[in-house]
Amino acid sequence: MTASGVWDPDFDTPREECGIFGVFGPDIEAARTCFFGLFALQHRGQESCGIAVSDGTKIRMHKDMGLVSQVFNEDILRTLPGHIGIGHTRYSTTGSSVRRNAQPMSCTTMVGDIAVAHNGNLINAAELRHSLEQDGEVFDTTNDSEVMAKLLSREKHNHIEHAIGSIMRKLQGAYSVAILTPRQVIGFRDPSGIRPLVVGKLPDGGYVLASETCAFNPVGADLLFELEPGQIVVIDESGYRLSQGVPASRPAMCMFEFIYFARPDSTMYGTLLYQARTQMGMELAREHPADADVVIPVPDTGIPGALGFSRVSGIPYGEGLIKSRYIHRTFIQPDQRMRELGVRLKLTPLVENIRGQRLVLVDDSIVRATTTKQIVRLLFESGASEVHVRITAPPIVHPCFYGIDMARRGELAAAKWSVEEIRQHIGATSLGYLSIDGAVRAVGKPKNTFCLACFNGDYPIPVPVEVQKDIFEKPKVGAFATVRSGQPALEFDSE
Ligand code: SF4
Structure with missing residues (x-):
């Protein structure tokens, strides 16, 4: 039993914090695609979920507490038109299990409104938040993703990749992130690549990104590649492009993804789990x-x-x-x-x-x-x-x-x-x-490319x-x- 009054049959197991998904496709119903992608990622978080979509001009979002199948229905999906979208499914520690912490988070930047979905944990979130608060920012939630969103909203770059590269230099910890702008889906991964992030291709054109490849099968996508540590992928109407947001540091893929978290039908680090x-x-x-x-x-x-x-x-x-x-x-x-x-x-x-x-x-x-x-x-x-x-x-x-x-x-x-x-x-x-x-x-794979910290105390960051x-x-x-x-x-x- 958790302190939030939820009976949790998996109370005595390690728990992943989040799963993320994104899609861009010319003829795609993004909300429906995100729904089925998140449905396949439900094991990565069962407390809240959300989908944000764009029709090329305006971002709309729905999120709430509960499983993907409880939060979304046909009526709600109809209020989310557009061919670009991101989704998030979240498990949180008990103290922060509240609706306002559900993701994606939204904010306004130099490139317009954006929505942010994050898997991982920033170890300097408190420090970053404190400094933003001292600068007058007010926070609505207690999660890291809002820190990222606020940092992005302060960047003066006209290109979102530059803004993301700039904030990546400030972030410390594990992060795999999906961002929705009115015209793009963007993914990026921390310089050690602790949490997974993969990119796939849809059969009729368009691309998806997800925490795990198990989210690709229900939407008919094929794996293209795993994002490298520190890399940014921008997906828009011209296809996808990659850039290095920050130099990669010691690779440290989470060993527990292989042992337990990720679904056995997912491929990670080139290995079927x-x-x-x-x-x-x-x-x-x-x-x-x-x-x-x-x-x-x-x-x-x-x-x-x-x-x-x-x-x-x-x-x-x-x-x-x-x-x-x-x-x-x-x-x-x-x-x-x-x-x-x-x-x-x-x-x-x-x-x-x-x-x-x-x-x-x-x-x-x-x-x-x-x-x-x-x-x-x-x-x-x-x-x-x-x-x-x-x-x-x-x-x-x-x-x-x-x-x-x-x-x-x-x-x-x-x-x-x-x-x-x-x-x-x-x-x-x-x-x-x-x-x-x-x-x-x-x-x-080589031992020095994994995070093994929960077993040996050797924290890569x-x-x-x-x-x-x-x-x-x-x-x-x-x-x-x-x-x-x-x-x-x-x-x-x-x-
Ligand atoms: S291997 Fe590292 S990232 Fe994975 S659960 Fe253990 S400490 Fe966390």
Whole structure:
């Protein structure tokens, strides 16, 4: 449950902050195209969404709290005419979960009205905002995108690329941004390329940009390229053009996009994520083999990893948990009795496949360990004789400052406890995490091109001391823990 009163079945998972989409096409119904693009990006944010469109002269916008299918209907799409558009779907931390923080944000610049949609997190947003406020700016929201919009509104350049290049030199942190002007869609990416941004081509002319390639399939677009770190793409009636807004710095693509956030049917950094996650399961089986009867995933995100584990270990793959298909965040709160049932609201055990079996349970990550503990208990209650938990991510020891809500450092299981303590806490027979090198090998790109900060504390963009005050505590992580089946779980009072 979040503080905003929303019951969130994914409370104990890392959460992406946003998905962005943009389209320009001569004969395109931009609002409808954005709707279906955002629909495919819904996993990147479920609290609010919005679409801004232009008919070449005027920008119109609609945004509200809720899922894409709740916020938009035919009547609303009819009020958004135009062939150019951008869209945004947002997850926010609880304190800022309010309608006025929904995106896109709008403002007036030297090139006319614009709308801005942002995925990521500016680590110097507070500093930039403070200096703008001292200069007389008044803010309506508490989000970074308004800081960007206000910075853009102050630029005196007649070319939007120059204005964007100028503000990119002031921004620090992770940002993939879509901007709508009356005649253009523009995308740009931070100099480390932490958050993804891809450009695609529509079959009848026109272009799209999106956080992930999974947004291209429903609108019939094909991937053209991934925007390079620090690059700007401007899409207008003459096609698209690229420029370098700021020099690229150390590349640092977010490893967690590969492990969990992005959809498995998306291609990122030239790699199909389904393939990368299968490889992670294969690496995990080599690093932490188990003597077991069946490999089961935590659906849906654990499936490719479990298949990979099964392939290398030779242990048959099976299903032991069925996920409710339509579960999502809701303002209807479970009562106390249902809350005590915990994970059963989301997952149902297939008792016939579990009873008497020695299971390998493959999941993508452990954040607070609350959910993993409930799943392990559910499996033992369903008759499993052993539950060997295997995680296709390294232990999450540090918080993310680049746009992912991981929980506070004090809440992260691997920041508080050793692997053996986590194993005891979740009550598993054994517990093994994929190593950092194993994750890198699975994606198949050089290690120094990834952000791995939540695993190793090596932040590619320096984070001000005041916002990272507690990250320097010594982590208590290892790699593997095991015990004979049946040993009772330790209880920790801090959860
Ligand atoms: S700290 Fe972790 S979640 Fe955040 S950008 Fe880096 S790899 Fe991704």
